[in-house]
Amino acid sequence: MRTLTLQEVEDMLHGAAIYGTGGGGSLEEALQVVRTMYAAGKRVKLAGLDEIGDDWLIASPYYVGSVAPPDPEVVKRFAELPVTADEVPTTALRALQAYLGRPIQAVIATELGGNTACAMETAASQDIPLVDADPAGRAVPDLAHSTFHVHGVSIAPFALASRYGDTAVVTAVVNHAHAEMIARNFAILFGNTAGVCDHPVDGRRLKQSVIAGTLTQAERVGRAMRLANERGESPTEAILAAVEGSRSLIDGVIREADWQDVKGFTEGQVVIEPSDAEQGELPVTLWFRNEHMIARRGEQILSIIPELITVLDQKTGMPILNPDCTPGMEVTVVTFPAPAAWESDKGLSIFGPEYIGMSRQTYAAGKGR
CATH class of the missing domain: 3.40.1610.10 (CV3147-like domain)
Incomplete structure (x- = not known):
């Protein structure tokens, strides 16, 4: 102890x-x-x-x-x-x-x-x-x-x-x-x-x-972010390095953000434009119900529950709550693998794509993309 x-x-x-x-x-x-x-x-x-x-x-x-x-x-x-x-x-x-x-x-x-x-x-x-x-x-x-x-x-x-x-x-x-x-x-x-x-x-x-071990893992991630900031290094890269299987979905600027209270849940979406967009590159749209449920680029699913999707301040690595997302913010969107318990048949039936009206096959399609 x-x-x-x-x-x-x-x-x-x-x-x-x-x-x-x-x-x-x-x-x-x-x-x-x-x-x-x-x-x-x-x-x-x-x-x-x-x-x-x-x-x-x-x-x-x-x-x-x-x-x-x-x-x-x-x-x-x-x-x-x-x-x-x-x-x-x-x-x-x-x-x-x-x-x-x-x-x-x-x-x-x-x-x-x-x-x-x-x-x-x-x-x-x-x-x-x-x-x-x-x-x-x-x-x-x-x-x-x-x-x-x-x-x-x-x-x-x-x-x-x-x-x-x-x-x-x-x-x-x-x-x-x-x-x-x-x-x-x-x-x-x-x-x-x-x-x-x-x-x-x-x-x-x-x-x-x-x-x-989830709290000691959270401590490792938080410490990695803090030390990177203290050393003048990239905190978002430090966070990604601290989470096995994590990946960045986009570095960009929030173009749109809105939410509303729906029967006690906070629901809305955030649209992020790429920082260095090539001509025709589409923004990433996140939809959330309290937490981020799905990330899309156009019709392509980049990540979906039970995977984790998080918006970080690009400069500090600080996580941004959904209602605090504001147009003009420079952010990095990252995704982490789902804990194994959520990838079981029972886990997916409780907290998989079907929870938000999507087919379970979309999880396999979006995973690791």
Whole structure:
């Protein structure tokens, strides 16, 4: 088990945000959370899967919601209510723990991105380890997009919490889709943000169901980016070198960027013109639902889920959230291979091209292109 320094935590969050594929939560907010936490004397203890006891109880605390501003009526409804001091994923964990009647002994991030800080904060505030693994290997838009789902681990019971102190425990759900519907609508009711703590699981089953080593890999990527910037080297090249099988799709300038809130999801597209376009060379268009789903040049698919697609600032290598993409930005679009769990038949059925209305054959066609 390793107690992380603030620098290690910040490197980890930068790397996690790169793996966040345009979603996964705000890096800026995540960094503020951990800096405040470390200033208060709290520390993150990182545990490998082999350090987790088979009989331990582990769960996943995180945020659910949309970056869209809440409806004005919702703002007015809660204007006089105080906001709880705790981060809402921690409130949700306490509610789940109380329902289960036993302590949660470690937490695992539900995905990679700024939201990884939620699990860090909960782990540090409860003085329990954070597991060096996650059930996505990236950021994902839906509660069903989890290797827990691939391996048949139930999401329930799970707890929900609002920033005003409301909590609810869902004792059973028909499937992950119903869990998503319940959590998403709970978040909408309380201003597009809620805390969740789900997938309570024992250590033995956890080890069979998640992707190992993802946080240390995120730390390596974040450190590579930081050191390249410090040395005056190319951070995007350093990031690509740190991720086996990665490739650059385009260096260019954002020409168009738009998004909207669609039933609690952030959906939109980004169009990138090549920096040194030869005559007739087409731009690359990205479409996202919280996270980037597909990259195209004309009708050619360059990359598609479950592969990872990320927009980086060309000069700094910093990942850019989808809603923050702005015309005129100079960017590099990169893609990383999908974790093996997503390439199984079950994985592709849950989080493959069919999720966005494409045929599964498009994955094979776009992979490694």
